[in-house]
Amino acid sequence: MRFGIEFVPNLSTLDIAYYSRIAEDLNFDNIWVTDHYNNRNVYVTLTHVALYTNKITIGAGVTNPYHINPAVIASSIATIDEISGGRTVLGIGAGDRTTLADLGIERKNNLAAVRESVSIIRQLWAGKAVQHEGTAFNMSNAKLGFKIANILPIYLAAQGPNMTELAAEIAEGVLINGSHPQDYVFAEKMLKKGSAKSERCIMPPTFDVGAYTVFSIDKDREKAVKAAKVPVAYIVAGSIQEVLDRHNIDKAVSDKIGEELRKGNINEAKSLVNDEMMDLCAVIGDVDECIEKIEALQGAGVSQLIVGTPIGPDILKAIKTIGKSIIPVFKKEG
Amino acid sequence: MVLKFGIEFVPSEKTLDVAYYSKLAENVEFNNIWITDHFTNRSVFASLTQVALYTHKITIGTGVTNYYHINPCVIASAIATIAEISGGRTILGLGAGDKVTLGNLGIDRIKPLAAMKESIEIIRKLLNGETVNYNGEVFNIPHAQLGFKIKHKAPIYMAAQGPEMTKLSAQIADGVLINASHPHDYEEAKKNLEIGFQERNLPKRKFDIAAYTSFSVHEKPDKAINAAKIVVAFIVAGSIPLILERHSIPLEEAKNIEASLSKNKFGDAINMVTPGMLDAFCIAGTPEDCISKIEELQKTGVTQLVCGSPLGPSIPDAIKLMGKTILPAFRAKW
Numbered sequence: 001m002r003f004g005i006e007f008v009p010n011l012s013t014l015d016i017a018y019y020s021r022i023a024e025d026l027n028f029d030n031i032w033v034t035d036h037y038n039n040r041n042v043y044v045t046l047t048h049v050a051l052y053t054n055k056i057t058i059g060a061g062v063t064n065p066y067h068i069n070p071a072v073i074a075s076s077i078a079t080i081d082e083i084s085g086g087r088t089v090l091g092i093g094a095g096d097r098t099t100l101a102d103l104g105i106e107r108k109n110n111l112a113a114v115r116e117s118v119s120i121i122r123q124l125w126a127g128k129a130v131q132h133e134g135t136a137f138n139m140s141n142a143k144l145g146f147k148i149a150n151i152l153p154i155y156l157a158a159q160g161p162n163m164t165e166l167a168a169e170i171a172e173g174v175l176i177n178g179s180h181p182q183d184y185v186f187a188e189k190m191l192k193k194g195s196a197k198s199e200r201c202i203m204p205p206t207f208d209v210g211a212y213t214v215f216s217i218d219k220d221r222e223k224a225v226k227a228a229k230v231p232v233a234y235i236v237a238g239s240i241q242e243v244l245d246r247h248n249i250d251k252a253v254s255d256k257i258g259e260e261l262r263k264g265n266i267n268e269a270k271s272l273v274n275d276e277m278m279d280l281c282a283v284i285g286d287v288d289e290c291i292e293k294i295e296a297l298q299g300a301g302v303s304q305l306i307v308g309t310p311i312g313p314d315i316l317k318a319i320k321t322i323g324k325s326i327i328p329v330f331k332k333e334g
Numbered sequence: 335m336v337l338k339f340g341i342e343f344v345p346s347e348k349t350l351d352v353a354y355y356s357k358l359a360e361n362v363e364f365n366n367i368w369i370t371d372h373f374t375n376r377s378v379f380a381s382l383t384q385v386a387l388y389t390h391k392i393t394i395g396t397g398v399t400n401y402y403h404i405n406p407c408v409i410a411s412a413i414a415t416i417a418e419i420s421g422g423r424t425i426l427g428l429g430a431g432d433k434v435t436l437g438n439l440g441i442d443r444i445k446p447l448a449a450m451k452e453s454i455e456i457i458r459k460l461l462n463g464e465t466v467n468y469n470g471e472v473f474n475i476p477h478a479q480l481g482f483k484i485k486h487k488a489p490i491y492m493a494a495q496g497p498e499m500t501k502l503s504a505q506i507a508d509g510v511l512i513n514a515s516h517p518h519d520y521e522e523a524k525k526n527l528e529i530g531f532q533e534r535n536l537p538k539r540k541f542d543i544a545a546y547t548s549f550s551v552h553e554k555p556d557k558a559i560n561a562a563k564i565v566v567a568f569i570v571a572g573s574i575p576l577i578l579e580r581h582s583i584p585l586e587e588a589k590n591i592e593a594s595l596s597k598n599k600f601g602d603a604i605n606m607v608t609p610g611m612l613d614a615f616c617i618a619g620t621p622e623d624c625i626s627k628i629e630e631l632q633k634t635g636v637t638q639l640v641c642g643s644p645l646g647p648s649i650p651d652a653i654k655l656m657g658k659t660i661l662p663a664f665r666a667k668w
Binding site for chain 1: 345346348349350372373374375376377379380381382383384387403404405407408410411412414415416418419437438439440441473474475476477478479480481482
């Protein structure tokens with residue numbers, strides 16, 4: 001099992017670089033930095049992280065081809081790879097619907113946009129002059145002017161069945177926003193369908209199934225739960241019908257939570273999050289409880305466990321606890 | 335008024351090299367570093383990050399980015415991130431982008447003037463911490479707000495070539511970047527700037543008129559001139575008839591150069607570059623030659639001299655030579 005960690009640049013890049021350094025020292029395998037226009041810039045953050053670390057894999061987790069042109073994504077990720085000495089991966093998805101809507105961006109043809117972006121980005125990395133006539137993008141003679149050392153692994157962020165299928169068809173990994181084994185039992189079916197289309201092997205290490213979890217660890221369970229409430233509220237509000245159905249969460253409640261979050265009524269949103277939602281949508285607890293849940297995810301086919309926001313009530317303490325008490329348990333087995 | 339000195343770096347060079355040159359430029363007391371932004375090169379924001387971390391007092395900025403390949407809201411947060419990392423040493427240089435490069439990406443430069451005006455308004459609001467609800471001709475942004483505190487608001491400079499863009503810069507920007515190397519071009523620009531200023535209540539001395547020149551210096555004039563020839567060939571090929579006429583360059587000569595360049599016959603193109611073209615489109619020669627040309631530009635009202643590509647046969651040698659000879663010549667007077 002590989003361990004990833006998500007950092008959201010609502011923190012300063014210096015803080016993230018510092019946490020990244022600690023995560024590296026504690027044998028995490030992968031750092032993922034999120035990309036939303038309202039936070040600090042993902043490429044600036046990744047540059048800072050690249051310069052402060054020396055062996056950990058780093059990546060955008062995830063960017064999207066709607067607010068930045070895919071050709072700019074290609075050269076930006078290639079730049080980070082050069083700075084980091086070949087430690088970079090690209091996580092790409094269709095973006096967050098609400099955030100992009102705030103910018104007036106409609107996510108048209110999101111499957112096509114992601115598929116075409118991956119193709120364009122790979123061709124650019126290969127040094128080709130891209131001729132692309134698609135439904136989302138039209139490019140003629142687009143070519144990078146500098147040499148790329150590596151064709152980098154691309155991970156797709158997937159929630160729905162089609163995007164999950166697409167990940168297995170065209171990508172080197174998938175990032176699934178799910179914290180419950182059920183999510184991965186379901187995903188596996190879609191991944192198999194996708195890999196059958198392209199006849200690609202989706203077993204590790206060829207393909208990485210990343211579980212992008214809401215994670216909160218603390219000796220005091222109450223504290224861990226409290227820290228995870230808002231992230232779980234966002235997950236429930238942002239989940240598509242299929243995911244809600246799978247977990248028996250009422251769509252009306254999910255909508256209500258979304259409405260409260262939009263109005264900025266954080267406490268009302270939190271009060272609508274029940275224990276069941278917490279259990280379904282997050283990995284929460286003390287060391288033993290987290291280990292148990294990670295084992296269950298591993299059993300369901302997860303090959304990279306990404307500890308996502310909030311990580312714990314105290315980020316630094318949580319990173320150290322995970323690194324000292326959880327990662328060694330799984331690395332030993334491997 | 336004291337003439338400021340800026341220097342342009344193109345990230346066709348590695349970010350580490352750009353950071354090294356930046357450090358040299360800071361040491362010899364340049365005031366400003368400008369990094370270009372094209373998808374074909376390394377990421378401007380990754381480059382600026384490394385430059386910010388390697389320097390401590392020089393002002394750094396995009397020179398220039400555009401709101402077509404990156405959403406203006408992403409530009410706002412990216413420049414705010416650079417401002418945070420650099421401790422407030424940041425300028426945002428904004429332009430309508432390069433027609434050919436954006437054309438390769440299938441991007442139409444829709445209504446460049448309106449897009450510029452709207453982008454600046456949107457970015458300023460975001461940097462002020464305001465919620466943007468913007469309904470423009472080009473941008474429709476229903477509800478955008480940055481999620482982190484902005485301590486340092488970057489001044490915004492506009493890249494301008496045509497008369498309308500130049501007027502607009504005097505109306506709304508904190509400075510203008512004009513791609514030209516000859517006093518005639520600045521006499522023209524000045525007329526348009528004056529028109530723009532009439533509609534604005536800003537002390538003129540606060541507005542920075544930056545001459546973004548093609549620059550090449552070496553103690554042996556031939557070496558300096560030879561290094562500049564290819565850059566001048568591209569400028570001649572890309573210039574509109576109005577500009578060629580202003581400098582008495584026959585249209586046919588320009589067309590011949592364009593034809594050679596489009597066939598990648600760079601040697602032929604270089605051979606067709608005349609002394610008249612060199613005089614019109616670059617500052618090239620010994621330090622003394624450069625000083626007298628800069629003095630002419632200063633007389634037309636230029637307040638910042640930006641040394642742009644190629645700088646000289648060797649970039650680090652050119653920076654050191656400028657620091658020893660050219661910059662002190664202008665400092666001494668004040």
